[in-house]
Amino acid sequence: MLTRFIARPSAPKPPLLLASSLVFNIGFYAVVPFLAIFLRDDLLLSGWAIGLVLGLRTFSQQGMFLLGGALSDRYGARLIILLGCVVRIAGFLLLGLSDTLAPVILGACLTGVGGALFSPSIEALLAQAGTHSEKAGKRSRAEWFALSAVCAELGAVLGPLLGSLLSGYGFQPVALAGSGLFLIALLVLFFTLPATPKRATELKIVQWWETFRQPRFVAFIIAYSAYLFSYNQLYLALPVELRRSGGSEQDLGPLFVLASVLVIVLQMPLARFARRMGAARILPAGFGLLSAAFVAVALFAWTIPPQGWLRLLPSVLLITLLTVGQMLIVPVGMDLIPRFAGQHNLGAHYGALSSMGGIAVLAGNFLLGGLLDNALTPSPAAVIPWLALAAVPFLSALAMWRICRRLPPPAI
Structure with a gap:
């Protein structure tokens, strides 16, 4: 029974x-x-x-x-x-x-x-x-x-x-x-x-070190990891900007809704556009947008925030530029992995990509998180953390421009 x-x-x-x-x-x-x-x-x-x-x-x-x-x-x-x-x-x-x-x-x-x-x-x-x-x-x-x-x-x-x-x-x-x-x-x-059904074989994970024998792939995933680090600032840096501007945790919900609406409306058109333009153009541009998101907040960080909804303008710019940059970067970046892997050990290559992103978030948040204390109140010092955050994807944009010029040809 x-x-x-x-x-x-x-x-x-x-x-x-x-x-x-x-x-x-x-x-x-x-x-x-x-x-x-x-x-x-x-x-x-x-x-x-x-x-x-x-x-x-x-x-x-x-x-x-x-x-x-x-x-x-x-x-x-x-x-x-x-x-x-x-x-x-x-x-x-x-x-x-x-x-x-x-x-x-x-x-x-x-x-x-x-x-x-x-x-x-x-x-x-x-x-x-x-x-x-x-x-x-x-x-x-x-x-x-x-x-x-x-x-x-x-x-x-x-x-x-x-x-x-x-x-x-x-x-x-x-x-x-x-x-x-x-x-x-x-x-x-x-x-x-x-x-x-479960497999009767022993648990086996593809050797990670095999993916790191390709210097260009290693350079790619290090540069690409700046995407996850930058996008995770929605959880670390965005609340700091809301505090500076006089906002509250109630403002987080509508801002995250804005990000999701942008993805729902624009992801497919931007993916088609990115495919036409090619990785050598799109990836540097996408990481450039991530950098511009933090520069946009830096332009306001030293000023006294205005009254009303305009106080949220830096946060809206941050959300919008980060999200558009993400929509350009992710489909193109994920599509490039088989070109590095040669259609072999794809799981290990995608796993390496994800793990490098996790390492970047851990190391970046630890090294730069303390600087964000300076951004809690309007002052000239409040600009410095945002410029430091902007430098990370900017360096990746330069690296991607160089890496993508010499990519292996697509697998047939």
């Missing part, structure tokens, strides 16, 4: 996977964008400590992606998705119940590890379900992945709005609510996800 009650479907259902992406992003974006404010206002941490916590969180997710995919192959996607939910619940509980630095750091890292576990598994199941759908003459696999991106972006819109609406209760109650949301998702997925 019990076995019949908990019987699960034999194949993954795409709508369930799309709903999972939506719910996971709502839970993530309702909590994590507000973490820096909690660390500064409630735990009274300095800029370098906040940068360290946020960097560790990002690194724990980006650096674990390859391992998460390998575990999914070995033990089955269902088990690893459920485990990822449990780990993220534990992370949110620590954030919601802790008032000292050590458990907060652990909680932040666990939120990242949880994502690294369930994200590759969700993608693997969606690929499987999309293949079945395509063979049946229904929606293609590419269309299911496009719908998944839309659902994920919708979650990125609703999450910050929900976090803003609940911000009056404080960060920790919102983190506890996030853990409750993932607990509900865990229970639903436990009864609805199909059992997935």
Whole structure:
């Protein structure tokens, strides 16, 4: 009787996977964008400590992606998705119940590890379900992945709005609510996800050092890592600018909605434009836009902010330029990886790309986060942190111009 009650479907259902992406992003974006404010206002941490916590969180997710995919192959996607939910619940509980630095750091890292576990598994199941759908003459696999991106972006819109609406209760109650949301998702997925076959072979991860035998690829991923470092400043530097301009955590929600709307409206047209222009032009231009985003804030950082909505103009410029730069960089950059890999060990090459980005966020936030304390109040010194942040993607723009001129030809 019990076995019949908990019987699960034999194949993954795409709508369930799309709903999972939506719910996971709502839970993530309702909590994590507000973490820096909690660390500064409630735990009274300095800029370098906040940068360290946020960097560790990002690194724990980006650096674990390859391992998460390998575990999914070995033990089955269902088990690893459920485990990822449990780990993220534990992370949110620590954030919601802790008032000292050590458990907060652990909680932040666990939120990242949880994502690294369930994200590759969700993608693997969606690929499987999309293949079945395509063979049946229904929606293609590419269309299911496009719908998944839309659902994920919708979650990125609703999450910050929900976090803003609940911000009056404080960060920790919102983190506890996030853990409750993932607990509900865990229970639903436990009864609805199909059992997935696991491989009988031992867990094996492609040797990382093989990807580092290509000097041009190493140079590329180091330069590309400035993208993730720059975009993660939405979690570290943006709250600092809001403080300088007299804004509050309630302003974060609409600003993140702006970023998501830009992606939904402009991503496909910009991707087509980037493909026509080519990597040698687009990547330097994209990193130039990331640099310009920080320069735009530097132009205002020393001034007394105006009254009304104009005080948010630097934040809007930061969000807009970072997002447009991201939309130009990511499709082109991801498309270049097979040209370095020669269609061999693609997983290891993409894993190296993600891990280098995590290292850049960790190191960059730690080294430059302390400078952001100078940007909390209008003064000439407030310009310096933003120019330092601008220098990172600017150097990558120069590097990409040189690297992309001598790229290997596309594989046929």
